[in-house]
Amino acid sequence: MSADRPERRRDAAATRRALVDAAAALFADRGYERTTVRDIAARAGVNQALLFRYFGSKQLLFNEVTAIAGLRRMRETPPEELLETALRGLLATGPGPASEVGEGARRDRALEAFLRSTGGDAATRTGRLLGQEYAAVLATLTDADDAALRSDLILAWLLGIGLTRNVVRQEALAGADPEEVCDLVLRAARTMLEKLPPRQEPEP
Amino acid sequence: MSADRPERRRDAAATRRALVDAAAALFADRGYERTTVRDIAARAGVNQALLFRYFGSKQLLFNEVTAIAGLRRMRETPPEELLETALRGLLATGPGPASEVGEGARRDRALEAFLRSTGGDAATRTGRLLGQEYAAVLATLTDADDAALRSDLILAWLLGIGLTRNVVRQEALAGADPEEVCDLVLRAARTMLEKLPPRQEPEP
DNA sequence: GTTGGTTGTAAGCGTCTGCTTACAAAAGGT
DNA sequence: ACCTTTTGTAAGCAGACGCTTACAACCAAC
Numbered sequence: 001m002s003a004d005r006p007e008r009r010r011d012a013a014a015t016r017r018a019l020v021d022a023a024a025a026l027f028a029d030r031g032y033e034r035t036t037v038r039d040i041a042a043r044a045g046v047n048q049a050l051l052f053r054y055f056g057s058k059q060l061l062f063n064e065v066t067a068i069a070g071l072r073r074m075r076e077t078p079p080e081e082l083l084e085t086a087l088r089g090l091l092a093t094g095p096g097p098a099s100e101v102g103e104g105a106r107r108d109r110a111l112e113a114f115l116r117s118t119g120g121d122a123a124t125r126t127g128r129l130l131g132q133e134y135a136a137v138l139a140t141l142t143d144a145d146d147a148a149l150r151s152d153l154i155l156a157w158l159l160g161i162g163l164t165r166n167v168v169r170q171e172a173l174a175g176a177d178p179e180e181v182c183d184l185v186l187r188a189a190r191t192m193l194e195k196l197p198p199r200q201e202p203e204p
Numbered sequence: 205m206s207a208d209r210p211e212r213r214r215d216a217a218a219t220r221r222a223l224v225d226a227a228a229a230l231f232a233d234r235g236y237e238r239t240t241v242r243d244i245a246a247r248a249g250v251n252q253a254l255l256f257r258y259f260g261s262k263q264l265l266f267n268e269v270t271a272i273a274g275l276r277r278m279r280e281t282p283p284e285e286l287l288e289t290a291l292r293g294l295l296a297t298g299p300g301p302a303s304e305v306g307e308g309a310r311r312d313r314a315l316e317a318f319l320r321s322t323g324g325d326a327a328t329r330t331g332r333l334l335g336q337e338y339a340a341v342l343a344t345l346t347d348a349d350d351a352a353l354r355s356d357l358i359l360a361w362l363l364g365i366g367l368t369r370n371v372v373r374q375e376a377l378a379g380a381d382p383e384e385v386c387d388l389v390l391r392a393a394r395t396m397l398e399k400l401p402p403r404q405e406p407e408p
Numbered sequence: 409g410t411t412g413g414t415t416g417t418a419a420g421c422g423t424c425t426g427c428t429t430a431c432a433a434a435a436g437g438t
Numbered sequence: 439a440c441c442t443t444t445t446g447t448a449a450g451c452a453g454a455c456g457c458t459t460a461c462a463a464c465c466a467a468c
Contacts, residue, residue, distance in 0.1 A: 010434060010445050033237040037426060047447050052427060127372045135374065146384060148376035152368060153388055156377060160364025164356060168331045170339065172352035173360060180350065184357060188395040192388055214415050214464060241456065251417050256457060 016054050018044040024065045028109035031116030032062055062117075067126040069110045071133060079137045080197050083154065086134070087185060090162045091178035115162050131155055141193040150192040157185065220258050222248040228269045232313035235320030236266055266321075271330040273314045275337060283341045284401050287358065290338070291389060294366045295382035319366050335359055345397040354396040361389065 022043035026035040037058050041048035055061040077085050090111070114127055131152075138151035161181075164170045173181070190196045226247035230239040241262050245252035259265040281289050294315070318331050335356075342355035365385075368374045377385070394400045 012445065015445085036424080038424090048426095049428080049448090050446070053445085058426065128374060131368070131372060131374050135376070146376075146380075146388075149380045149384065150388065152374050152377035152380075153365065153385070155374070156364035156368040157361045158364065159367050160360035160362065161357065163363050163367070164335070164360040168335060170332060170335050170356050170359070172339070172350075173356035176350075176353045176356075180353065181357070184350075184354065184396055188392040191392040191395060216415065219415085240454080242454090252456095253418090253458080254416070257415085262456065 012054075015044065015046050015050060018046060019051055019054060019061065020065060023061050024069075024109050024113065027062060027065055027113035027117065029116075031113070033117070062113075063126060066110045066114050067129060070114075070126075070130050074130075074133060074137070079140050080195065082134070082137050083141075083158075083189060083193075083196065084182065084186060086158055087161070087182055088178060090158065090165065091181055111162060112166055115159070115167055138193065141195040143194070144192075154189055154192060157189070161185070216258075219248065219250050219254060222250060223255055223258060223265065224269060227265050228273075228313050228317065231266060231269055231317035231321065233320075235317070237321070266317075267330060270314045270318050271333060275334065277314075278334075278337060278341070283344050284399065286338070286341050287345075287362075287393060287397075287400065288386060288390060290362055291365070291386055292382060294362060294369065295385055315366060316370055319363070319371055342397065345399040347398070348396075358393055358396060361393070365389070 019040060023035070023040045026039055026043060029035075037048050037051050040061070041051055051058070051061060055064065074082070114130070135148065135151040135155050138154055139147040142150055144150060161173070165173050186196065190198075223244060227239070227244045230243055230247060233239075241252050241255050244265070245255055255262070255265060259268065278286070318334070339352065339355040339359050342358055343351040346354055348354060365377070369377050390400065394402075
């Protein structure tokens with residue numbers, strides 16, 4: 001709220017941030033193709049030409065919003081927690097925009113943006129990039145010689161769950177209790193990744 | 205080849221079919237948004253105005269291509285074979301266009317079209333429709349009281365596998381042996397759907 | 409051979425798209 | 439004060455988009 005600096009009226013860094021935030025929200029809501037640079041600029045409250053000054057193109061802004069944020073997050077999580085963490089991140093995205101503003105409310109919109117943008121080269125590339133990083137980590141959780149395939153399958157499951165829950169909004173999954181979903185998925189996943197830590201009982 | 209009828213040069217039914225086929229292929233390759241009515245008409249070898257005469261709009265043509273075909277196929281498969289059949293259909297979609305022409309080569313392009321078109325209202329609606337039908341069938345394979353959730357999760361997995369293999373083309377999964385994928389997935393799925401038939405050993 | 413509905417085409421309408429350009433207002437250094 | 443650089447804006451370009459219209463070619467019935 002209270003900024004000690006005397007509030008610059010022209011602030012490149014601030015408008016850059018505004019553009020990134022607006023783009024993240026819109027890409028997540030509508031996907032890449034259906035989001036226009038004019039939409040983004042309007043939501044950020046700035047002129048659309050600035051988008052090109054700061055990011056070069058719509059595509060580069062999309063990369064900034066999805067790939068960069070996603071990668072950073074992943075690298076901070078230890079392998080054996082990665083699946084559950086990602087799964088919970090996915091499930092935390094409740095229906096409706098929830099409390100849009102606020103500090104801790106910034107969720108996994110990057111993944112959602114990616115999910116809604118499949119098909120174009122845009123998302124396919126960054127998707128593969130992110131996917132390979134995730135898969136590599138998950139593959140350390142099994143000694144089977146088809147570790148890569150197993151981790152890809154688990155990853156595919158995450159994608160599908162995100163798609164079904166947040167985009168298609170299939171009823172049973174969209175409204176399900178995250179705990180129950182975690183339980184079912186992790187139990188099945190342990191068929192493939194034998195080093196997954198056993199689920200702890202929620203409350204004794 | 206040899207048609208006993210003397211080959212009409214103007215044939216509404218034939219051009220309708222040509223439009224549907226062209227649309228199916230293009231929607232599958234590029235998704236809804238990135239496929240233009242001009243592309244479709246060009247591929248079908250007809251004037252684009254005919255698309256509107258026969259289908260009313262791009263959206264209605266998309267519905268015809270995805271929902272109708274997908275539903276028809278599903279209803280012909282008994283429940284306990286549905287998962288494996290759908291999974292194999294997905295996996296049969298090898299990389300590259302394979303042998304494009306030919307009779308038996310018409311594959312699950314409808315699902316692929318849907319997968320590449322997530323985000324727009326277009327695919328979300330028909331996706332939910334198809335999904336509910338599939339889920340209802342899969343739900344008969346368990347007695348658990350969260351049957352709906354379980355079948356949604358399995359369905360989500362199929363979506364994710366299709367996405368990862370055919371759109372994102374993640375390496376390990378895209379190049380994997382269908383048998384091995386089936387084995388892994390069905391074994392894990394049996395954790396949730398206990399009435400799934402046990403896998404038979406391929407060759408004794 | 410004329411008529412009348414069907415099938416096909418060429419051209420274009422209005423709108424939206426990503427992106428560029430020309431220029432003004434503010435900030436900062438000297 | 440002056441000048442340069444940074445930050446912002448208004449206007450518009452060229453192309454693509456979904457869709458419509460006006461009209462020609464074909465075919466069957468009479």
